Amino acid sequence: MEKKNNVLTNGLKTKEEINALEKRLQYGDFTTLGTAMSCSPDTAKKRFFRGNVEAYNALDKIITSREQAIQDIKNNI
Structure with a gap:
């Protein structure tokens, strides 16, 4: 079941913005996010x-x- 657009980020971000960010994810990003938010990467x-x-x-x-x-x-190499 998919969430409605206005539920995601309380309507502050569109589904397209969230999908665009998801496409840029790389291995370790949630680990860094967990450290920044003082929680586990899974949380x-x-x-x-x-x-x-x-x-x-x-x-x-x-x-x-x-x-x-x-x-x-890359620019400095």
């Missing part, structure tokens, strides 16, 4: 998939930072 993952806006924002920042760091390294 962090569940919070994200249940639509917790704090988990969404933190994961977005983690992924964006990782992608930026990779791009910076």
